[in-house]
Amino acid sequence: xxxxxxxxxxxxxxxxxxxxxxxxxxxxxxxxxxxxxxxxxxxxxxxxxxxxxxxxxxxxxxxxxxxxxxxxxxxxxxxxxxxxxxxxxxxxxxxxxxxxxxxxxxxxxxxxxxxxxxxxxxxxxxxxxxxxxxxxxxxxxxxxxxxxxxxxxxxxxxxxxxxxxxxxxxxxxxxxxxxxxxxxxxxxxxxxxxxxxxxxxxxxxxxxxxxxxxxxxxxxxxxxxxxxxxxxxxxxxxxxxxxxxxxxxxxxxxxxxxxxxxxxxxxxxxxxxxxxxxxxxxxxxxxxxxxxxxxxxxxxxxxxxxxxxxxxxxxxxxxxxxxxxxxxxxxxxxxxxxxxxxxxxxxxxxxxxxxxxxxxxxxxxxxxxxxxxxxxxxxxxxxxxxxxxxxxxxxxxxxxxxxxxxxxxxxx
Amino acid sequence: xxxxxxxxxxxxxxxxxxxxxxxxxxxxxxxxxxxxxxxxxxxxxxxxxxxxxxxxxxxxxxxxxxxxxxxxxxxxxxxxxxxxxxxxxxxxxx
Numbered sequence: 454x455x456x457x458x459x460x461x462x463x464x465x466x467x468x469x470x471x472x473x474x475x476x477x478x479x480x481x482x483x484x485x486x487x488x489x490x491x492x493x494x495x496x497x498x499x500x501x502x503x504x505x506x507x508x509x510x511x512x513x514x515x516x517x518x519x520x521x522x523x524x525x526x527x528x529x530x531x532x533x534x535x536x537x538x539x540x541x542x543x544x545x546x547x548x549x550x551x552x553x554x555x556x557x558x559x560x561x562x563x564x565x566x567x568x569x570x571x572x573x574x575x576x577x578x579x580x581x582x583x584x585x586x587x588x589x590x591x592x593x594x595x596x597x598x599x600x601x602x603x604x605x606x607x608x609x610x611x612x613x614x615x616x617x618x619x620x621x622x623x624x625x626x627x628x629x630x631x632x633x634x635x636x637x638x639x640x641x642x643x644x645x646x647x648x649x650x651x652x653x654x655x656x657x658x659x660x661x662x663x664x665x666x667x668x669x670x671x672x673x674x675x676x677x678x679x680x681x682x683x684x685x686x687x688x689x690x691x692x693x694x695x696x697x698x699x700x701x702x703x704x705x706x707x708x709x710x711x712x713x714x715x716x717x718x719x720x721x722x723x724x725x726x727x728x729x730x731x732x733x734x735x736x737x738x739x740x741x742x743x744x745x746x747x748x749x750x751x752x753x754x755x756x757x758x759x760x761x762x763x764x765x766x767x768x769x770x771x772x773x774x775x776x777x778x779x780x781x782x783x784x785x786x787x788x789x790x791x792x793x794x795x796x797x798x799x800x801x802x803x804x805x806x807x808x809x810x811x812x813x814x815x816x817x818x819x820x821x822x823x824x825x826x827x828x829x830x831x832x833x834x835x836x837x838x839x840x841x842x843x844x845x846x847x848x849x850x851x852x853x854x855x856x857x858x859x860x861x862x863x864x865x
Numbered sequence: 866x867x868x869x870x871x872x873x874x875x876x877x878x879x880x881x882x883x884x885x886x887x888x889x890x891x892x893x894x895x896x897x898x899x900x901x902x903x904x905x906x907x908x909x910x911x912x913x914x915x916x917x918x919x920x921x922x923x924x925x926x927x928x929x930x931x932x933x934x935x936x937x938x939x940x941x942x943x944x945x946x947x948x949x950x951x952x953x954x955x956x957x958x959x
Binding site: 464475476477478480481482483636637639640643644646647655656659691740743744745746757758760763 | 870872873874877909918919920921922924927929931932947949950951952
């Protein structure tokens with residue numbers, strides 16, 4: 454029995470057959486995949502999940518891929534949830550956890566969504582996979598397209614970090630570098646949909662792609678011993694994953710996988726250099742997210758016109774969370790703080806998340822006993838260039854290969 | 866004449882036309898002219914307060930009008946206004 458029933462407009466409820474489309478023809482609202490929950494409720498259980506593979510595919514029943522579909526996987530997900538005692542001590546948090554999603558195959562959270570998207574696309578006859586990307590998505594799409602043996606076109610802004618461009622190029626996709634911001638790239642791709650027979654992971658097959666995000670929160674609950682945390686800190690770009698994590702919590706509760714009756718607080722993190730959601734959250738009209746021109750080192754989350762922004766604000770407000778933002782300097786300080794205390798090297802987007810965590814902790818948001826989880830979504834080598842100028846501050850000496858030189862220069 | 870570029874989901878309103886030209890001096894009057902020629906566009910693009918709907922992006926020669934003067938932005942003879950649905954995805958309930 455197929456578990457996917459179709460697509461439904463989130464705004465007006467109009468229903469559509471399963472297909473590669475993301476926009477309601479009636480009201481332009483976004484479309485969501487609809488599952489046969491009643492049938493799934495007879496199947497889904499902790500035991501069934503725990504007996505599954507040590508990847509995000511242990512939650513396959515709750516992903517938009519049918520039983521008969523062979524999935525495109527590199528072993529994504531089931532990344533470590535580490536208790537961060539040393540960082541917690543600095544911030545006055547006794548139950549702080551980090552979900553380290555930089556441990557994914559292409560070192561970012563995007564492997565989750567791409568594994569689902571490309572599995573769906575291949576099963577539905579697409580021969581070419583494409584995406585509009587700030588870098589991490591293109592990296593994942595290029596890798597998974599190679600794995601699946603599909604043609605690949607990635608659209609990126611021309612000014613991406615060199616490390617990201619190398620990590621994309623090695624998989625030999627067709628790279629279209631667009632002179633503009635991510636928002637320009639995204640708009641171009643939205644217009645290209647009609648003239649190409651391609652599956653754009655984050656556009657026309659978005660209803661399926663987005664679902665992969667949920668696994669991050671499923672895993673967090675499972676790794677906490679089938680319990681929900683009190684608060685989750687999530688970086689915000691388009692807001693897509695934020696919204697899906699809320700859906701994941703709903704499913705964990707509806708399927709009886711967690712005993713909790715209280716929804717965690719959902720808190721969003723942005724860089725002040727690109728903070729349209731934060732700006733709206735703290736304005737008189739949080740439902741009006743006005744676009745901005747991004748200017749931040751946190752390029753992987755530099756989306757000036759975030760489509761799910763209003764939903765982020767709604768969820769943050771309704772769950773008792775907040776949306777906070779940090780300066781460029783605070784991002785770099787946070788990257789170093791995380792590295793120094795926990796041995797985890799994150800990219801600038803992770804610096805935003807940890808920066809917001811630190812800022813809120815120091816402002817007295819928590820009494821110290823709450824279980825707080827921060828999602829660290831990408832690896833530091835992707836954006837190592839931002840630390841280059843600060844290398845002079847590292848504890849580094851240069852010496853001759855002699856004992857004398859060592860004694861003269863190093864204090865033990 | 867100013868040219869509208871119509872996205873797939875709205876072409877049923879424009880008898881399948883990909884582009885529609887109108888006479889107008891700003892975005893708001895261009896939308897009014899488009900709606901007069903092909904009724905229904907105004908409802909799809911603007912909310913009850915007459916503001917651009919959340920899931921509609923309008924680009925005046927590739928620049929997001931929300932970043933500029935919005936619906937008051939002046940349009941000239943050879944300008945192109947692209948209607949592009951926003952790309953959102955997720956669940957509405959909190």
